[in-house]
Amino acid sequence: MQVRLHVQRSDPVTGETRLQLFELELPREATLLDCLEQIKDEVDGTLAFRRSCREGICGSCAVRIDGRTALACRTPVAELVAEGHAPTIAPIGNLPVVRDLVVEMEPMWQKMRAVEPFLRPGPDCGLDGRETPIPSARLDAVRKESLCINCGACVSECDAMTVSPEFLGPHALVKAWRLVGDPRDDAVAPRLKGLSGEHGIWECTRCYLCNERCPKGVDPRDAIAKLGAEAIAARIDRDRGARHAKWFVTSARTTGWLRESELVVRTLGLAFSFAKIPLALRLFRRGKAPLPLPRHRARDLAPARELRHIVAGQDRRGALGIVQGERALERIDFICSPEQPVGEDEP
Amino acid sequence: MYGPEDVESSHDVLVIGAGCAGMRAAIEAHDAGADVALVSKLHPTRSHSGAARGGINAALGNAGEDSPERHAADTVKGSDYLGDQDAIELFCAEAPGDIYQLERWGALFDRDDEGRLAQRAFGGAGAPRTVHAADVSGHVLLQVLYEQLLAREIRVYEEYFAWRLVVGATGCDGVLAWDLARGGVRALAAKAVILATGGSGRVYCGSTNAHACTGDGMAMALRAGLPLEDLEFVQFHPTTLVPSGLLVTEAVRGEGGLLLNAKGERFMRRYAPEAMELASRDVVARAEQTEIDEGRDVNGSLLLDMRHFGREKMIERFHGTRDLALTYAGIDPLEQPIPVRPGAHYHMGGVATDVDGRSEIENVFAAGEVACVSLHGANRLGGNSLMETIVFGRRAGRAAAEQALKRSGSAGLAPSARVDGERELARLLERHQGERPSRIRDELGASMHENFGVFREEGGMRRQLELLENLRERYRHVLVDDRGEIFNSDLVQALELGYQLDLAVCMVSAGLERRESRGAHSRPKDFPARDDENFLKHSLVRWSNDWLDLSWKPVTITKWQPQRRTY
Ligand SMILES: Cc1cc2nc3c(=O)[nH]c(=O)nc-3n(C[C@H](O)[C@H](O)[C@H](O)COP(=O)(O)OP(=O)(O)OC[C@H]3O[C@@H](n4cnc5c(N)ncnc54)[C@H](O)[C@@H]3O)c2cc1C
Numbered sequence: 001m002q003v004r005l006h007v008q009r010s011d012p013v014t015g016e017t018r019l020q021l022f023e024l025e026l027p028r029e030a031t032l033l034d035c036l037e038q039i040k041d042e043v044d045g046t047l048a049f050r051r052s053c054r055e056g057i058c059g060s061c062a063v064r065i066d067g068r069t070a071l072a073c074r075t076p077v078a079e080l081v082a083e084g085h086a087p088t089i090a091p092i093g094n095l096p097v098v099r100d101l102v103v104e105m106e107p108m109w110q111k112m113r114a115v116e117p118f119l120r121p122g123p124d125c126g127l128d129g130r131e132t133p134i135p136s137a138r139l140d141a142v143r144k145e146s147l148c149i150n151c152g153a154c155v156s157e158c159d160a161m162t163v164s165p166e167f168l169g170p171h172a173l174v175k176a177w178r179l180v181g182d183p184r185d186d187a188v189a190p191r192l193k194g195l196s197g198e199h200g201i202w203e204c205t206r207c208y209l210c211n212e213r214c215p216k217g218v219d220p221r222d223a224i225a226k227l228g229a230e231a232i233a234a235r236i237d238r239d240r241g242a243r244h245a246k247w248f249v250t251s252a253r254t255t256g257w258l259r260e261s262e263l264v265v266r267t268l269g270l271a272f273s274f275a276k277i278p279l280a281l282r283l284f285r286r287g288k289a290p291l292p293l294p295r296h297r298a299r300d301l302a303p304a305r306e307l308r309h310i311v312a313g314q315d316r317r318g319a320l321g322i323v324q325g326e327r328a329l330e331r332i333d334f335i336c337s338p339e340q341p342v343g344e345d346e347p
Numbered sequence: 348m349y350g351p352e353d354v355e356s357s358h359d360v361l362v363i364g365a366g367c368a369g370m371r372a373a374i375e376a377h378d379a380g381a382d383v384a385l386v387s388k389l390h391p392t393r394s395h396s397g398a399a400r401g402g403i404n405a406a407l408g409n410a411g412e413d414s415p416e417r418h419a420a421d422t423v424k425g426s427d428y429l430g431d432q433d434a435i436e437l438f439c440a441e442a443p444g445d446i447y448q449l450e451r452w453g454a455l456f457d458r459d460d461e462g463r464l465a466q467r468a469f470g471g472a473g474a475p476r477t478v479h480a481a482d483v484s485g486h487v488l489l490q491v492l493y494e495q496l497l498a499r500e501i502r503v504y505e506e507y508f509a510w511r512l513v514v515g516a517t518g519c520d521g522v523l524a525w526d527l528a529r530g531g532v533r534a535l536a537a538k539a540v541i542l543a544t545g546g547s548g549r550v551y552c553g554s555t556n557a558h559a560c561t562g563d564g565m566a567m568a569l570r571a572g573l574p575l576e577d578l579e580f581v582q583f584h585p586t587t588l589v590p591s592g593l594l595v596t597e598a599v600r601g602e603g604g605l606l607l608n609a610k611g612e613r614f615m616r617r618y619a620p621e622a623m624e625l626a627s628r629d630v631v632a633r634a635e636q637t638e639i640d641e642g643r644d645v646n647g648s649l650l651l652d653m654r655h656f657g658r659e660k661m662i663e664r665f666h667g668t669r670d671l672a673l674t675y676a677g678i679d680p681l682e683q684p685i686p687v688r689p690g691a692h693y694h695m696g697g698v699a700t701d702v703d704g705r706s707e708i709e710n711v712f713a714a715g716e717v718a719c720v721s722l723h724g725a726n727r728l729g730g731n732s733l734m735e736t737i738v739f740g741r742r743a744g745r746a747a748a749e750q751a752l753k754r755s756g757s758a759g760l761a762p763s764a765r766v767d768g769e770r771e772l773a774r775l776l777e778r779h780q781g782e783r784p785s786r787i788r789d790e791l792g793a794s795m796h797e798n799f800g801v802f803r804e805e806g807g808m809r810r811q812l813e814l815l816e817n818l819r820e821r822y823r824h825v826l827v828d829d830r831g832e833i834f835n836s837d838l839v840q841a842l843e844l845g846y847q848l849d850l851a852v853c854m855v856s857a858g859l860e861r862r863e864s865r866g867a868h869s870r871p872k873d874f875p876a877r878d879d880e881n882f883l884k885h886s887l888v889r890w891s892n893d894w895l896d897l898s899w900k901p902v903t904i905t906k907w908q909p910q911r912r913t914y
Pocket residue numbers: 363364365366367368369386387388389390391393394395396397398399400401402403404484485507508509510543544545546555556557559560563564594692693714715716717729730731732733734736
């Protein structure tokens with residue numbers, strides 16, 4: 001099979017970047033990593049890339065293929081070069097390039113270290129030298145997250161990290177959930193507090209690209225959702241992000257629709273919202289935001305409530321792998337009602 | 348960008364390699380009060396321990412009657428009586444405690460219905476004793492050890508390629524390493540050094556091992572004058588995917604996968620009527636090779652059938668295996684059996700050590716696949732090697748820390764060592780004409796597979812030694828394309844090839860001298876039987892003054908006298 005690839009080369013000293021075209025001949029079942037190996041062995045030994053296991057478990061070889069991040073070793077090249085296409089191979093994003101396809105991973109490790117990525121064993125963990133039974137189902141909450149291979153594909157794709165480089169990001173937050181969700185961990189509340197601060201869980205824009213690109217099916221965005229739900233459940237909900245999420249639920253429950261104009265007040269607080277009044281007025285005038293009164297109310301509240309029940313009924317693993325609210329929703333009822341006497345019959 | 352790095356540094360204990368063995372050793376050395384650092388050519392979680400799928404053995408007795416004694420008896424038998432029984436007994440007795448500790452550190456093992464650690468049956472085991480985490484057991488261990496490393500803030504010299512042990516009059520003073528990310532030679536002094544560099548499978552083409560498994564630690568030890576033990580014993584895994592060589596986990600057979608030949612016959616019936624597909628690996632690999640040699644193969648492979656598992660079990664328990672077959676062979680095991688053949692998998696031999704990982708040089712230790720304790724003897728049982736990395740990693744870490752703390756003063760390396768190293772690498776980088784390493788590497792791999800594979804015989808091994816001489820000669824003019832400093836993996840790969848060639852010569856030389864068939868060393872044509880009278884002993888290879896020296900060492904026997912090994 002004929003393979004043509006554009007590989008992004010960059011000089012480690014001058015930082016100069018260019019695309020180089022390689023034309024190769026490979027067997028049909030070859031992977032993209034096989035292509036890179038062949039280039040290095042036979043065409044140009046100066047091409048730099050990381051690799052080791054060649055079976056998708058060491059997490060070394062994430063690259064961007066025509067802009068999409070994937071592991072080179074898990075990418076059969078036949079699909080890429082169909083119809084004579086010559087894909088462009090570039091280093092992963094959101095991390096500084098060292099040379100060619102090699103990026104510096106240290107910023108990613110730093111964020112992982114920031115979440116204290118190790119178990120703080122609690123009473124459920126037993127003593128050294130003895131086994132403590134734990135129902136399998138309780139551990140299922142973190143099985144998916146335990147599959148993370150630290151490849152950085154999610155980091156590469158995360159727009160929130162591009163805009164806000166200090167955001168902890170999907171990889172570190174997967175690790176965070178791996179521990180928060182572990183029934184043996186005894187530091188859940190302090191962990192959640194730490195994660196709910198600036199550049200924490202609420203900085204995620206919910207673009208879902210990390211879920212889409214993770215080669216191990218870890219679904220980082222779901223882990224972040226679970227962290228959010230647990231944080232709210234533990235009443236660690238002062239962050240705007242948490243308030244924002246809570247208002248979505250309350251609003252949908254009470255009137256079946258999102259009341260956007262109230263959302264601002266609920267999320268930012270009254271004082272802060274005053275500052276936004278000129279903006280709000282402009283939005284109202286242009287029809288970009290509905291007026292707060294009369295209240296936006298769905299004709300039939302049943303579907304919205306039904307949806308809420310479905311979501312609330314999910315356990316920690318979440319139905320169909322898509323977890324949005326979980327047990328936390330049970331608590332939101334309770335938290336919201338004293339200050340929010342908007343009963344179901346309210347007009 | 349990476350900041351500047353100290354050209355020289357010094358620690359009590361330096362661990363080379365950050366797989367399961369290296370990290371476990373570092374954690375223990377740290378907890379024993381030593382200032383410890385790791386040196387690894389890969390980031391720790393990229394180590395090949397992560398590829399282990401099946402699980403880790405300890406006689407917990409959760410899934411049926413079991414005991415450390417039974418575990419030991421199975422291991423002795425599995426080793427074809429070449430394992431040292433004192434080491435085996437100690438290993439089996441300590442294994443359960445280590446499992447509980449891993450669990451306490453957060454390892455996410457599978458559970459049974461009562462919430463206890465689940466255990467499954469593995470080849471050559473008389474009881475279900477393999478603790479596992481779906482089919483990502485090694486991955487889970489590697490992550491949890493890395494977490495513990497971070498908890499202790501242990502220093503890791505990441506992407507440092509260690510390439511020489513510096514040995515002086517009073518023992519080892521440290522190592523020289525090439526800093527891959529920044530370029531340049533680093534001198535790392537230490538009062539004790541632990542080698543934990545893993546296996547050497549890449550000496551063969553078609554191996555289950557990662558690209559990085561090039562036997563560096565064994566070759567470094569050899570060049571430092573240390574003896575390597577039982578190098579002739581390489582385990583061939585019976586189920587590696589064709590054509591990639593990737594491993595199809597033994598758990599597939601443990602859970603009822605069938606091996607078929609071209610006629611659709613369950614051929615294991617003729618080789619191991621009782622254990623069938625669950626017989627020890629060497630038995631299965633030989634059966635397959637015989638089927639292939641006698642023409643009952645399908646294009647050089649046998650068929651592994653797991654269609655009867657059904658969709659649910661396949662997806663829940665073997666999604667990784669299914670994915671592997673789909674990606675690398677284009678076959679869905681739900682619909683078709685997958686093509687497999689024996690491939691180089693595990694090196695039983697390695698740096699000769701005692702049960703504390705200590706080598707002949709008092710302050711050089713080794714643990715994990717790089718070492719030969721000898722726990723596995725002539726053949727390793729599945730699940731024992733991950734446990735080995737933990738038990739003996741821990742023991743080596745403790746012993747090295749104690750050794751280091753006993754040594755007074757601070758560690759230091761003579762500046763000349765670094766200067767010599769720099770000069771040597773400069774010479775290699777200045778060469779403008781020669782042969783690319785990849786061709787030598789590919790010829791090495793193919794010829795080892797052919798002449799030193801599942802079956803061996805005198806003529807083939809002699810031919811292989813001649814060929815290796817030729818390859819070594821060509822290697823003297825090896826050409827590194829890349830002359831840059833930063834992330835020069837071309838240079839590293841050329842250095843690795845040098846190690847592999849040295850190692851191959853030692854392996855074949857030891858194999859030639861072992862005139863018997865035992866465990867993974869099989870000579871059906873010239874010496875088909877085990878010969879306890881002459882060869883119930885370990886081979887030791889040394890390299891002194893460019894001369895290979897072979898000697899023997901007795902096997903330690905405590906309880907189990909050699910018997911015929913049948914399954
Ligand atoms: C596919 C596969 C599946 C397996 N499945 C099982 C199983 O189910 N159960 C079981 O018990 N065993 C299994 N094994 C065997 C077992 O995984 C290995 O024997 C064991 O993990 C080796 O661990 P280690 O720590 O010794 O080496 P590794 O994990 O290979 O680590 C080696 C380390 O050394 C470093 N290193 C190497 N050379 C250098 C150098 N020159 N300079 C600096 N650093 C260096 C590497 O970066 C790496 O960190 C399997 C093996 C394979 C290949």
